Structure formats: structure tokens, C-alpha cells
Amino acid sequence: MKLKSLLATAAMTLGLATTGYAEDKTKVGFVYVGPVGDGGWTYEHDQGRKAVVAEFGDKVETVYVENVAEGPDSERVMTQMALDGADLIFTTSFGYMDPTINVAKKFPNVKFEHATGYKRADNVSTYSARFYEGRAVQGTIAGHMTKTNTIGYIGSFPIPEVIRGINSAYIHAKKVNPDVEFKIVWAFTWFDPAKEADAAKVLIEQGADVILQHTDSTAPQAAAQAAGNVVTFGQASDMAEYGPFPRVSSIIDDWAPYYIARTQAVIDGTWSSVDTWDGIGAGMVGIGEISDAVPADVKAEALALKEALASGEYHAFTGPLNKQDGSAWLADGETADDGTLAGMTFYVEGLDGDIPQ
Amino acid sequence: MDLSAINPVLLIASLMVAATPILLAAIGELVVEKAGVLNLGVEGMMIIGAIAGFATAVESGSPTLGFVVAAAAGAALSLLFVFLTQVVLANQVASGLALTLFGLGLSALLGQSYVGVRPPEMAQIQLPVLSDLPFVGPILFSHDPVLYFGIALTAAVGAMLKFTRGGLILRAVGENHDAAHALGYKVVRIRILAILFGGACAGLGGAYISLIRVPQWTEGMTAGIGWIALALVVFASWKPWRALLGAYLFGGVTVMQLNLQAAGVAIPVEYLAMSPYLITILVLVILSADKSRAPAALGRIFHASR
Numbered sequence: 001m002k003l004k005s006l007l008a009t010a011a012m013t014l015g016l017a018t019t020g021y022a023e024d025k026t027k028v029g030f031v032y033v034g035p036v037g038d039g040g041w042t043y044e045h046d047q048g049r050k051a052v053v054a055e056f057g058d059k060v061e062t063v064y065v066e067n068v069a070e071g072p073d074s075e076r077v078m079t080q081m082a083l084d085g086a087d088l089i090f091t092t093s094f095g096y097m098d099p100t101i102n103v104a105k106k107f108p109n110v111k112f113e114h115a116t117g118y119k120r121a122d123n124v125s126t127y128s129a130r131f132y133e134g135r136a137v138q139g140t141i142a143g144h145m146t147k148t149n150t151i152g153y154i155g156s157f158p159i160p161e162v163i164r165g166i167n168s169a170y171i172h173a174k175k176v177n178p179d180v181e182f183k184i185v186w187a188f189t190w191f192d193p194a195k196e197a198d199a200a201k202v203l204i205e206q207g208a209d210v211i212l213q214h215t216d217s218t219a220p221q222a223a224a225q226a227a228g229n230v231v232t233f234g235q236a237s238d239m240a241e242y243g244p245f246p247r248v249s250s251i252i253d254d255w256a257p258y259y260i261a262r263t264q265a266v267i268d269g270t271w272s273s274v275d276t277w278d279g280i281g282a283g284m285v286g287i288g289e290i291s292d293a294v295p296a297d298v299k300a301e302a303l304a305l306k307e308a309l310a311s312g313e314y315h316a317f318t319g320p321l322n323k324q325d326g327s328a329w330l331a332d333g334e335t336a337d338d339g340t341l342a343g344m345t346f347y348v349e350g351l352d353g354d355i356p357q
Numbered sequence: 358m359d360l361s362a363i364n365p366v367l368l369i370a371s372l373m374v375a376a377t378p379i380l381l382a383a384i385g386e387l388v389v390e391k392a393g394v395l396n397l398g399v400e401g402m403m404i405i406g407a408i409a410g411f412a413t414a415v416e417s418g419s420p421t422l423g424f425v426v427a428a429a430a431g432a433a434l435s436l437l438f439v440f441l442t443q444v445v446l447a448n449q450v451a452s453g454l455a456l457t458l459f460g461l462g463l464s465a466l467l468g469q470s471y472v473g474v475r476p477p478e479m480a481q482i483q484l485p486v487l488s489d490l491p492f493v494g495p496i497l498f499s500h501d502p503v504l505y506f507g508i509a510l511t512a513a514v515g516a517m518l519k520f521t522r523g524g525l526i527l528r529a530v531g532e533n534h535d536a537a538h539a540l541g542y543k544v545v546r547i548r549i550l551a552i553l554f555g556g557a558c559a560g561l562g563g564a565y566i567s568l569i570r571v572p573q574w575t576e577g578m579t580a581g582i583g584w585i586a587l588a589l590v591v592f593a594s595w596k597p598w599r600a601l602l603g604a605y606l607f608g609g610v611t612v613m614q615l616n617l618q619a620a621g622v623a624i625p626v627e628y629l630a631m632s633p634y635l636i637t638i639l640v641l642v643i644l645s646a647d648k649s650r651a652p653a654a655l656g657r658i659f660h661a662s663r
Contacts, residue, residue, distance in 0.1 A: 035576055037472025067576060152619070183362075183619045186626050193573045194566060194580060198375065202615040205367040218473060219573050226478070241475065356626040 026267050028052060028259075029086035030064035031077055033093035033216075034191035040216035041190065041236040041253070042066065045092045045115075048255030055260045059267065070095025078103040082110045088266045090259065091115065093190065094159055100124060111271050113262060116161050118342055120273050127258060130279030131161070132168035132341070133309045134251035135212075136316040137287050137302050138233050139172030141249055142180075142210045144298040145231045149179045152203025154196060154213040154220060155186045158355045160344040162214045167348045168316045169212055172305070174350060182351055183208055193219035204230055211246075221247055231293070238288040249302070250288030257283065277338065281310040317341065322349035363616045368609075370495045373504060374570055376608030378403070378562040378579075380507045382586035383593070383600045384514050385558025390590055391518060392551035393531035393654035397453025398438055399559050400583025401460020406431040406560025407567035408464040411574045412471055420479035424503060424564050431560020432553045434460055439549050446658050457583070465576040476572050479503075503565055508601070510558070515597035527551065531652035534659040544659050559583065585634075592641030595652065599644060607637040 030049050034042040049062050063081065068074045074096045081089055082103060088111045091100045097117035104112045104124045112124040120126055142151050151173060155162050166184060173180045183206060185199040192215075200211050200220035210231045213220045218239055224230035224246040232242065234250025258276065265271040278284035287306050290299045308314035319330030324347040330336060347355065382399050389396050410427030414420045434456065441452040479501050482488075487498040518524035527547060529537045534544045566582070567574050585607065593599035614629035622629075 035472050037469075038575070039473035043473075183621070185615055185618045188626070188630065191575070192578075192580065193571045193575050194578060197571045197573075198612065199615055201371055202612065202619050205364055205371065206362045206616065206619050217573065217575065219571055222475065222572060353621040 025061045026056075026059060026088070026263065027084070027086045028060055028062045028263055028266075029078075029081035029084075029089040030062065031068050031074060031081070031089065031091045031093075031096060032064060032066040033068060033070065033095070035066050036064070038191055038216050039218045039237055039239060039241075040234075042092070042216065043237050044253045045090070045255055048259040051256035052259050052263050056263060056267075060263060068096075071099070075099035075103055078112075079106070082107040086110060088113065088263060088271075094157070094161060111262075111266055120275060122273055125262070125273050125275065127274075127276040128161070129253055129284040130277060130316075131251060131253075131285060132164040132316050133279040134285045134287060135165040135168040136172045136309060137306050138212060138249065138251065139169035139174075140176055140302050140305055141290070141294055141298060142169065142212060142231070142233075143173030143175065143177035144301075145248065145294065146173075146177065146180060146210045148207045148209045149177065150181050150183060150207045151210045151212065152200070152206075152208030153182055153184045154199045154203070154211065154215055155184055156190050156215050157188060158186060158345075158357075160342060163347070163355060164341055164344050165212075165214055166351070167344065170351055171317070171321070171348060176301075184351075184353055186356055187215055189215065191216045193217040196220050197223050200224060201227075218242065234288050240288065243289070244291030245293040247291070248293050249290040252286035252288050254284055254286050277342075279309065280306060281312060323347070324349055324351055362620050366492055366495050368612060368616060370500070372605060372609040372612045373496070373500065374608075375612050376604040377504050377507045378565045378570065378582055379586050379589060379607060380511065380601060380604035381562035381565060382559045382583055383589045383604060384507075384511055384597060385555035385562075386587055387590045387593075387595055387597060387600055388514060388518075388527070388558075389551050389555035390655055391531045391595060391652055392527050392548050393534055393652050393657065393659075394442065394548050394552055395449045395453065395656040396435070396438055396456070396552060396555055397450060397587065398435070398456025398460065399555075399587050400579055400581070401457035402431040402434050402556045402559035403460075403563035403566075403579045403583045403586075404464040404577070405434045405460045406563030407579060408468045408471065408563075408574060409560065410564025411476055411567040412467065414476045414568055415471065415474055418477050420477055420568050423476070423568055424561060427560040427564030428557040429560070431558070431563065432556040435552050435556025435559075438556075439552050442658070443545050443549055443552075446660060449656050449658070461577060468574050468576060471574045472576070474574065476568055476574075478572075479569055501569055503561070503569065506561075511597050511601045518597070528652070531654055534654045534657070538659070538661060544661075548659075559586075562586070585637075589637070589641070591651070592638060592645055594645040594650075599641070602644075603637055603641050606640055607633050610636050 032042040036046040065077050068077050090113045092115045094116045100112050100114045101119050114126050116128045117126050170182050187195045187199050196215045196217050197219040200223035204227045213235045221232050221242040224232045232246040234247050236253050238250045239247050315335035317336035319334040320332045321330040323329045386399050406427035409430030410423040413426040414423030438456050441447040442449050481501050484498050488494050530544050530547050538544050589603045593603050610633035
């Protein structure tokens with residue numbers, strides 16, 4: 001009895017301490033890896049959250065926690081959200097995969113949506129975008145734009161998602177410029193402007209005149225701008241404030257339609273665990289305005305590629321392609337299956353260096 | 358692997374930039390510790406300097422003004438430490454840690470509306486002939502003014518501690534505050550001035566990160582540089598020139614490991630990433646194998662009645 005009343009008091013305090021949510025509202029939580037003002041990855045997820053608010057108005061209540069470290073701390077944040085009565089929780093970084101699964105086990109009635117992961121459960125969906133399609137367009141532009149034939153690539157973590165991007169960009173840069181070479185630096189962070197700036201500067205010093213980034217801040221853009229003659233692309237968000245040069249185009253993540261659809265499913269009670277992986281065609285991956293710093297014919301070529309990818313008539317990983325060690329991967333005309341892509345841990349032929357383990 | 362891709366001139370030039378925030382913070386803390394005070398709040402004062410300088414530069418359009426305000430903000434935060442340790446005689450370690458935590462939190466609050474904003478650029482000093490010299494030009498004569506200020510400050514602090522009466526008094530206060538007090542020196546006043554100097558230097562170092570090195574504002578962007586500066590003071594055996602060497606070494610290995618990665622050297626990235634810390638500690642430990650030791654009154658609380 002004593003314990004029960006104690007628990008009840010604790011639960012009440014918890015409720016009071018947060019917001020005291022209304023029962024009929026659907027509560028949607030978002031866990032972010034960076035600050036909402038990063039101008040990249042987290043910014044776009046937050047735009048998605050705002051779209052949910054705009055769509056449902058008073059019917060939903062959204063909460064978010066930013067700068068949540070990947071790993072055990074995220075488990076604490078998710079647990080707290082679930083305790084606070086969230087009905088649906090979006091965990092928006094790869095490193096939240098295991099914590100999401102763990103917390104989901106404890107709260108079978110709460111729906112979870114994990115971005116870019118591959119572990120699912122009855123109440124855990126996964127969703128991601130085919131960013132590699134955007135990388136193909138980027139690679140095409142980059143291959144044309146480089147004068148030193150050296151393209152720098154700032155990787156975050158050596159996970160399939162990032163490796164896919166490197167491979168896709170390389171394949172398409174090589175296609176339009178056989179002499180092209182990739183220099184890859186792993187920053188081991190999603191968001192650390194100081195490290196990203198250092199990495200960009202080093203790549204520029206080593207002769208790269210195009211910088212591709214798979215990290216979330218605009219620091220590499222600033223470094224490229226300071227160097228003066230280096231081309232960059234917006235990552236996750238448009239980063240238009242650095243256009244028309246150095247930023248000549250961008251990959252834009254558009255989560256809003258997905259977030260709205262999933263929230264609707266929870267309201268309707270039709271939510272089920274799914275694996276969503278959409279690309280340019282479905283609008284989840286957008287290509288930002290290609291600026292006038294890119295020659296018209298290159299721009300036309302890039303847009304044609306974008307159309308082909310969107311309609312599905314061309315796949316970004318189409319054979320003949322070999323793995324880095326020279327062994328055959330895809331035969332002529334063969335396209336990669338989603339399983340291989342989802343678990344991609346190898347470079348394609350022509351890329352130098354090893355993937356850190 | 359293609360080591361020829363690494364340009365030694367650019368490498369040295371960028372290691373100087375990477376080292377400057379550490380150097381500024383370390384020199385400030387060195388003076389504080391020489392006066393017998395252990396201020397663990399360097400990280401907190403740096404990040405407050407970073408946001409104060411950034412916000413000022415963005416609002417006013419003047420990076421120079423940003424640096425001035427950053428120094429003032431760092432000193433202002435250190436006033437809190439002064440109050441805790443010199444007035445109410447609180448424990449210095451606890452107060453310093455509190456200062457760091459408070460600084461990190463306050464800066465995140467102040468910086469909310471500055472995430473993703475672009476600061477105005479600080480012009481580099483371009484000397485007509487000297488900057489164009491091969492090799493030495495990019496290394497010695499084409500940096501921002503704050504970098505030169507850092508080196509000049511190191512020289513000034515070194516000379517002040519070694520050759521001037523003021524330096525002698527400062528050291529006396531740090532070695533034996535009771536004796537200094539008996540001689541008629543104002544121990545508390547001298548310590549307060551040293552702490553304020555340390556705060557201003559840390560603030561400058563922080564602003565250097567947010568205005569020049571990155572340049573951008575993000576929460577927690579000093580990322581432990583304040584702690585490295587603190588450790589550097591100890592490993593440098595409280596000698597300014599060794600702090601300079603340690604800072605350049607740390608900056609050098611930090612930049613070098615990225616260069617090696619980009620050049621495709623087949624060393625696992627994790628080893629490269631930890632190498633700056635290891636090498637800096639190793640070299641400074643070897644260097645500090647002489648008789649130098651910490652100021653005797655370091656971290657001890659002074660009250661005139663005891």
C-alpha cells in the first residue's frame with residue numbers, strides 16, 4: 001500500500017513536472033542528435049515536426065529533446081518521453097537503434113519510429129531516405145566541377161548509410177571524369193563544427209576543390225568559402241545561405257509527409273510496424289536548386305539524372321561494378337538489391353583507403 | 358598512401374591556428390596558478406567568451422569588438438569564482454567545476470538564437486612583401502592579429518614572471534601566501550587580479566574558436582579545449598614557453614592526424630584520433646622530469662587571520 005501510494009505520488013509529480021498533458025491529444029516525441037538550429041539534419045527533422053503541428057493543430061502535442069548523445073543517455077530521454085505519455089516517438093539518428101529497441105520493449109503501447117536503422121519490432125518501425133540517389137546527382141556535378149580532379153569527402157561514422165553515399169558519389173563522379181580521385185576523412189561525429197571545419201581545411205590543403213560532407217553543420221561550407229575556389233553541397237538541408245558559391249546544390253531531406261502520415265496512423269489506430277525507404281521519386285530526398293556557378297550543360301545532365309532516378313528507370317548502383325578488392329559485385333545492367341545496400345560495408349573499385357572498423 | 362599531398366607549409370600554418378585557443382587559455386591559467394589559485398573553470402569561461410564574442414561580432418559586425426567583449430565576459434564570469442573562493446573562501450576545486458558547468462549551461466541559453474548564423478570575417482594581416490615570401494610567408498606573416506597576440510602574450514607573461522618585481526610578488530603569493538602577507542602584500546587583491554586575467558584570456562581563447570577557427574556558434578563547441586589547456590599548464594611545469602610548445606604540439610598532431618587520414622595512411626583512424634593527447638602528454642612528461650614543481654600554495658585558501 002505504502003509503495004503504491006509512493007509510486008502514485010511519483011507518477012503525479014512527474015506529470016506535473018512536465019506539462020500535464022491532455023488525455024485526448026496525441027503526443028508525439030522527437031529525439032534529436034544535434035541542435036534544431038544546426039542548419040542540416042536535425043533542422044530538417046524539426047521542420048517535419050512543425051509540419052505535424054501545422055497539419056493537426058490542437059489534436060497533437062509535440063515534444064522534442066535536442067543534442068541527445070547516441071548511446072545510453074538517449075535511452076533515458078526516450079524512457080522519460082514514454083513516461084510522460086508520448087504515443088509516438090521518432091528517434092532520428094542511427095546510433096539510437098539499440099536504445100530504441102530496448103525502450104520499446106518496456107513500453108509496448110508506445111509506437112517508435114527509428115530513422116536510418118535496420119532493427120524493427122512490433123512497435124518499432126524504421127524509416128530512411130535513399131540519400132544515395134542524391135549523392136549520385138552530387139557526384140555527377142562534382143566530377144564535372146573539379147579542376148584538380150580531387151574530391152574531398154567528410155565522413156561521419158563508417159556505417160552503411162555513409163558508405164553508400166561515398167560509393168554512389170564516386171561512381172557517378174568517375175563516370176563523367178575518369179581521372180577523379182576521392183580523399184576521405186572520417187570525423188567520427190555527426191555534428192562538431194570545429195572538427196568538420198578542420199577536416200574541410202585539411203582536404204582543401206591537400207588539393208581538393210570539391211568538398212562533399214556527410215556531417216550536419218555548415219562549418220565545411222564556411223571553410224570552403226574562406227578558401228575561395230572550393231565547391232560544396234548542402235547536406236540534409238539546403239544551406240542556401242552559402243549559395244550560389246561555394247554551395248552549388250544540395251540534398252534536402254523532407255520528412256514532413258512521412259511524419260504526418262505516421263501521426264495520422266496513430267490517431268486512426270492503424271499504425272503498424274513497417275520499413276520505409278523512399279528516395280527522390282517519393283519526394284523524401286530533394287535536390288536543392290543547382291546554382292548558376294554550375295555550367296548549363298552540367299546542370300542539365302544532373303537534372304536528367306535526377307529525373308531518371310525519380311522515375312525508377314535508372315538505379316544509382318547499376319553494374320558493371322566491382323568491389324574495392326577487384327571482385328565482381330554487379331554484372332552489366334544488374335542493379336543492387338536493397339538488402340546489400342542496407343548492409344553495405346565495402347567500397348567500390350577505384351576508391352583508396354580502408355573503411356575504419 | 359600519398360604523403361607528398363601533405364604540404365608542410367600549410368600544415369604548420371594551420372597548426373598555429375589550431376593551437377591558439379589552447380595557448381591563450383593555458384597562459385591565462387598559468388598566471389592564475391602561479392598566484393596559487395586553481396581555477397578549474399577554464400572551459401566554462403572559454404565557452405562564455407565564445408558566445409559573447411560571437412554574439413557581439415554578429416550584432417556589431419566587428420570581430421575586434423567581439424574579442425574585446427569576449428575577454429570582458431570571461432573576466433566577468435571569473436568574478437563569480439573570485440567571490441566564491443576569495444570572499445566566502447569556498448573550495449577552489451568545487452567552485453571551478455561549478456564555473457565550468459554554469460558556463461556551459463549559460464552559453465547554451467545565450468546562444469539559442471545564434472546557431473547557424475555566420476559571423477563577420479576577421480581580416481588577416483597581409484604584409485606587402487613578407488606575406489608573399491615562399492615558405493616563411495604563409496607560416497609567419499599571414500595570420501589573424503589574435504594569433505600574434507597569443508604569442509606576444511606568452512612572451513610578455515614569461516618576461517613578467519621572470520624579470521619583473523610584479524612577477525616576483527605574484528610568485529611569492531603563489532608559493533607562500535602567509536609570508537607574502539607578512540611582507541605587506543595584498544594577497545587577495547593580487548589573486549583577484551590574476552583570476553580576472555585568467556578569465557579574460559580564456560574568454561579570448563573561446564572567441565578565437567567561434568570567430569576564427571570554426572567560425573560558427575554551437576552549444577558546447579569548446580569541446581574540452583579548456584581541460585586540455587588546464588592539463589597543459591601542469592605538464593608544462595608552469596613555464597610559459599613550454600605551454601607554447603605543448604599547445605603547438607597538440608595543434609600540430611591534431612592537424613597532422615587529419616592530414617594523414619586524407620593522405621590515406623593505413624593506420625586505424627582511432628589511433629590517429631587519440632594521438633594528439635598521447636603525444637602531447639608524453640612529450641610534456643619527459644620535459645617536466647626536471648625539478649620544477651607546482652606553486653606551493655596552489656589551491657590553498659588564504660585568510661589573513663590564520
